[in-house]
Amino acid sequence: MSTENPDGAGEHRPRVERVAVVGTGLVGTSVALALRNRGVDVLLSDPDKASMRMAYDLGAGRPLDDAEEEPPADVAVVAAPPEVVPQVLQELQDRGVAQVYTDVSSVKVRVVEGAEELGCDLATFVPGHPMGGREKHGPGAARADLFLGRAWALCPTGKADPGAIAAVTEIAHLCGADPLVLDAKAHDRAVALVSHAPHVAASTVAARLLNGDEAAMTLAGQGVRDVTRVAAGDPHLWTAILSHNATPVAQVLSEMAEELTATAEALRSVGKTGEAALEPVRDLMERGRSGQARIPGKHGAVQRPAYTVLPVVVPDEPGSLGRLFAAAADAGVNIEDVRIEHTPGLPLGVASLFVLPEAEGSLARALSADGWSVHPGR
DSSP states (O other), X not given: OBOOOTTOSSOOOOBOOEEEEEOOSHHHHHHHHHHHHTTOEEEEEOSOHHHHHHHHHTTSOEEGGGGTTSOOEEEEEEOSOTTTHHHHHHHHHHHTOEEEEEEOOSOOHHHHHHHHHTTOOTTSEEXXXXXXXXXXXXXXXXXXXXXXXXXXXXXXXXXXXXXXXXXXXXXXXXXXXXXXXXXXXXHHHHHIIIIIHHHHHHHHHHHHGGGOOHHHHHHOOXXXXXXXXXXXXXXXXXXXXXXXXXXXXXXXXXXXXXXXXXXXXXXXXXXXXXXXXXXHHHHHHHHHHHHHHTSXXXXXXXXXXXXXXXXXXXXXXTTHHHHHHHHHHHTTOOOOEEEEEEOTTSSEXXXXXXXXXXXXXXHHHHHHHTTOEEOTTO
16 A cells, blocks of 8 residues: 555545455445446455355456455455444454455444454554445445445544554545545434434335325325335345444434324314414425435535426337437536436336526427427426
8 A cells, every 4th residue: 555646636645556345235346346447456255155256247356365365455345234344344354354444334333332342453443434325235236436426434433543544535535435534423323314214214104105005006106206215225234224323213213203293283183273283284394395405416515406307208218318318418418317207008208307407498409409309397
């Protein structure tokens, strides 16, 4: 591990050249793919040989077992469930697999406590958590750009060596993320609010759908899909995550339950007291909109609510979205985001293109001239 800056800029960050990724699930394989894209030599390990083989076939790295005679890796990334991170860390340190160690689990306090109890070397361990994920799991769902523009929490203990912190910070940079240093307890409170409790809420909404009849399911649109998307996550993994951050999550859920109970009572009172009963509901909706606007947007910037949505009818056939995006590129317009709605019973769909307001007109004209069915102002 040298002190050369890989970007050639004026910064002096350590040059991480070899990384061992232990755990080839979604996050571990995504880390490996991101690092491989930056020219890092990645060594892979996983007790699940099928998962390991798929990550290898995806080009995420080479087997760690084949590198036993080589010098230690610069950094080892433990991509394992939180309940086993301390044990895996201890084993890796005992073997001298790397000079520096980090993890990517979504809880930090219990991981640090477990590492201390096992006598792990905390000088070379920097707990971490990249804020990127998907509702899918396994190496097949991995993406090299999963952490691009996302926050990457670093929670070093007071015993962490500055060089170790710098090396793990470099890992975050190499993956395209924005590192953020904070205390482990602050991290767990934060993810309870922005990740763990919302997942439980999404699962609660999705669970109610089991009581819906076929008519209700036929009417299900993009709104309920957006709200329940993360509920498709692995229940066993999420149960483990929640159990390791139980108190902060329970506090957030209790507060949400109070809001929902008050809203339900207000709605029950509408028939008796009229519109006045809806004031608490309106207040919740207003606060909800204000809270949603605080979520950082692309690359961590303050969210821009000013994006214009341009609906375009697209045929449901191979290559249609590629042609649409190519037409937008030819028009010199960047598509900031896209949402796709399929039309039941028809070989069509609607692609809602999110663009800057000043680009809407030129994009609409260019797409129309190219034969697309464009519906501005919808």
